[in-house]
Amino acid sequence: MDKASPSERLWLGAGDDCAIFDGWLVTKDMSAENSHFRLDWSSPEQAVEKCIVSNVSDISAMGGEAALALLGICVNKNWDASVRARIAEAFSKGFSKRGISLIGGDIVSADEGLFSITMLGRAVGKPLLRSGAKPGETVFVSSPIGASGAGLWAFLHGKQEDAEIQDVVSEHLCPKIDEKFGANLVHAGISGGCVDLSDGLSSELNHLALSSGVKIRIEESKIPVHPGAVRLSEKYGVDVREFWLRGGEDYRLLFTSDDTEETLREKGVSAYAVGHVLEGSGVEMISRTGSVERICAAGWSHL
Numbered sequence: 001m002d003k004a005s006p007s008e009r010l011w012l013g014a015g016d017d018c019a020i021f022d023g024w025l026v027t028k029d030m031s032a033e034n035s036h037f038r039l040d041w042s043s044p045e046q047a048v049e050k051c052i053v054s055n056v057s058d059i060s061a062m063g064g065e066a067a068l069a070l071l072g073i074c075v076n077k078n079w080d081a082s083v084r085a086r087i088a089e090a091f092s093k094g095f096s097k098r099g100i101s102l103i104g105g106d107i108v109s110a111d112e113g114l115f116s117i118t119m120l121g122r123a124v125g126k127p128l129l130r131s132g133a134k135p136g137e138t139v140f141v142s143s144p145i146g147a148s149g150a151g152l153w154a155f156l157h158g159k160q161e162d163a164e165i166q167d168v169v170s171e172h173l174c175p176k177i178d179e180k181f182g183a184n185l186v187h188a189g190i191s192g193g194c195v196d197l198s199d200g201l202s203s204e205l206n207h208l209a210l211s212s213g214v215k216i217r218i219e220e221s222k223i224p225v226h227p228g229a230v231r232l233s234e235k236y237g238v239d240v241r242e243f244w245l246r247g248g249e250d251y252r253l254l255f256t257s258d259d260t261e262e263t264l265r266e267k268g269v270s271a272y273a274v275g276h277v278l279e280g281s282g283v284e285m286i287s288r289t290g291s292v293e294r295i296c297a298a299g300w301s302h303l
């Protein structure tokens with residue numbers, strides 16, 4: 001039994017995607033009804049899956065694999081027996097198909113629903129931290145982004161039935177991510193900074209730059225924008241930047257490495273180079289017109 005006090009055994013506290021304690025990666029992400037999901041927009045199964053994904057994504061961002069979960073459910077008093085049963089079943093299936101053991105939790109009821117997961121995982125090697133970005137490295141995103149923000153726009157503007165944009169609608173309701181991406185980065189020997197894209201690229205770039213004490217410069221023309229987000233923006237005349245720069249819930253990874261796209265590919269990792277890490281502070285973007293814009297954190301905020 002380790003006799004050291006918890007604070008001495010804590011390796012990394014609040015501020016990153018997970019805390020690290022006795023070798024465990026530990027994260028908590030909640031989904032509140034009407035803030036994160038609506039059961040007239042999504043099925044109970046989609047709402048549950050998205051909450052699980054948001055937690056798994058934090059573990060992946062640190063280079064880990066999810067292993068254990070504690071589950072808190074606040075049941076909306078108005079959910080009928082079928083919805084309650086579907087939610088319970090979706091959590092059970094969602095954890096077991098990922099090999100995650102549900103080791104406890106709590107159930108209460110109130111006027112609105114809430115899911116609260118505490119997830120524990122194991123790093124497959126040296127954990128990836130938000131503070132790991134170093135000047136000279138390249139900045140990457142793991143997949144095209146902007147789909148979830150576009151899907152949210154569709155719901156907020158009553159376009160969710162449009163057959164041409166069902167890809168972004170379903171990405172918003174339940175993002176399908178590569179849950180092993182972060183662990184694969186560690187397996188490939190990558191040791192830069194990393195964060196998951198939950199609050200939007202502008203916010204997460206600033207998190208990375210601030211935590212690492214560096215400046216980040218991205219190039220707009222290099223951003224892999226999800227084709228569905230482009231399609232929606234062209235069809236409805238919305239600035240696509242709203243979706244990939246300021247939208248949230250993409251749950252893809254933003255990371256840095258001294259690799260290029262090609263050398264990453266040779267290591268079995270496919271990702272998109274979007275910019276560079278420089279000495280200094282803050283985030284800037286070379287726009288499509290060549291101007292340099294300062295990028296402030298303007299993603300989703302609950303407060």
Ligand SMILES: Nc1ncnc2c1ncn2[C@@H]1O[C@H](COP(=O)(O)OP(=O)(O)OP(=O)(O)O)[C@@H](O)[C@H]1O
Nearest residue numbers: 013014015016017018019027028029054058198199
């Ligand atoms: N109420 C809180 N008490 C203590 N630490 C908190 C609290 N809320 C957030 N944190 C910590 O602050 C840091 C930043 O939180 P943030 O919610 O941005 O992280 P995240 O879990 O990666 O993001 P998201 O919730 O958007 O997926 C994390 O380390 C998180 O654990």
Ligand SMILES: Cc1ncc(C[n+]2csc(CCOP(=O)(O)O)c2C)c(N)n1
Nearest residue numbers: 034035036037038152198199248249300
């Ligand atoms: C009904 C409904 N309204 C709005 C949104 C948009 N939304 C909610 S939380 C969030 C960012 C990440 O949050 P967190 O930091 O809590 O993980 C975003 C973009 C939604 N998903 N559902």
Ligand SMILES: [Mg+2]
Nearest residue numbers: 017058196198
């Ligand atoms: Mg995160």
